[in-house]
Amino acid sequence: MKRTQFADQPCGVAKAMDIVGELWSFMIIRNVFLGVRRFEGLRENLGISRKVLTERLDLLVARGILERRQYHERPPRYEYRLTPMGVDLFPVLIALSRWGNRWLTDARGAPIEFVHRKCGEVTQARVVCNTCGEDLGAHNVRPQLGAGGELAYVEAIEQAGGGRPVFLKPGRVA
Amino acid sequence: MKRTQFADQPCGVAKAMDIVGELWSFMIIRNVFLGVRRFEGLRENLGISRKVLTERLDLLVARGILERRQYHERPPRYEYRLTPMGVDLFPVLIALSRWGNRWLTDARGAPIEFVHRKCGEVTQARVVCNTCGEDLGAHNVRPQLGAGGELAYVEAIEQAGGGRPVFLKPGRVA
DNA sequence: TGCGTTAGTTTCGAATAGGAACGTAGTATC
DNA sequence: GATACTACGTTCCTATTCGAAACTAACGCA
DSSP states (O other): OOOOOOTTSSOHHHHHHHHHOSHHHHHHHHHHHTTOOBHHHHHHHHTOOHHHHHHHHHHHHHTTSEEEEEEETTTTEEEEEEOHHHHTTHHHHHHHHHHHHHHHSOTTOOSEEEEETTTOSEEOEEEEETTTOOBOOTTSEEEEEOTTOOHHHHHHHHHHTTTOOOSBOTTOOO | OOOOOOTTSSOHHHHHHHHHOSHHHHHHHHHHHTTOOBHHHHHHHHTOOHHHHHHHHHHHHHTTSEEEEEEETTTTEEEEEEOHHHHTTHHHHHHHHHHHHHHHSOTTOOSEEEEETTTOSEEOEEEEETTTOOBOOTTSEEEEEOTTOOHHHHHHHHHHTTTOOOSBOTTOOO
């Protein structure tokens, strides 16, 4: 397939997709979140081939999402734990879960729900602004060139979009 | 490659990944969010081959994420717009963007930031509980069997995880 | 009449992904 | 002490998928 590399694109989403945007990788992460941390458990639960599972686990360890930790001395047995970087994927997971449950489940409802321990309620992930706390939606957010960005890149996007103004000039608010 | 199908798994994340968990598909969605809606624009910006772009666009239209809309009569020209289902992916996009910017960008900082129009600040997506408004993290949320779920499935997960209790019994709060 | 634009379709060789089968290291059972 | 079992990988082969490039089509323009 020649997995195209997005990591060099100056965009956080592209870089993220390079790691997470792979069918199996994210499903593995999901299962580790649910407590399935061992090779055989993952294999059984996902129905993935050993080869692919090995590859994906190695990749996720190399990228710093998972950590391979010995849990048994003799014979040496390992399990895979989320690193802080991996744990930080939880918002993505729960946002995706909410979308899937909303749009892709049958009439019976969500197969798996999440209970917020603090309030005890079944929770739906809500994405809000960290400054003012109000909802973030496609229509009340605009992209702008950040410190690590290149002007050429946002210009290329504007051009590809037919020259429509999409990006804010840094410092300006529309 | 034989893209494995997850859609039949009783899990919203699996179903979502079946659509979104493909390298190009999500990048296309991202670009449509940024206003790049036309075939040639997407092709140039993503560096994707025409063949794959056609396939992915058709797939996304068939799945109800994108809508093919004529914007020019003669010759007929089409552009791709997000459906409500597609627009609802924004929380996932911005959560992923935040993760990518946090963990995968170099020292210079995020290449692209998002400005919340309401408050005018550069915003970081925060995922909170829709009931109590507090942060949702991996450690303050527990999965439970939902209305559309099957007990056998969550039992399979517990078993694969070494029998650890992961799921709440419905109605109980740990 | 010929070139440019947009949006595809078709064909083809090469790279890759995936499953099935095999390997291995140690423990438990008979 | 032979066999089975568990956990975790490796190796090999084939079907799929990819990108590149050529081709189609429908029109504007000069």
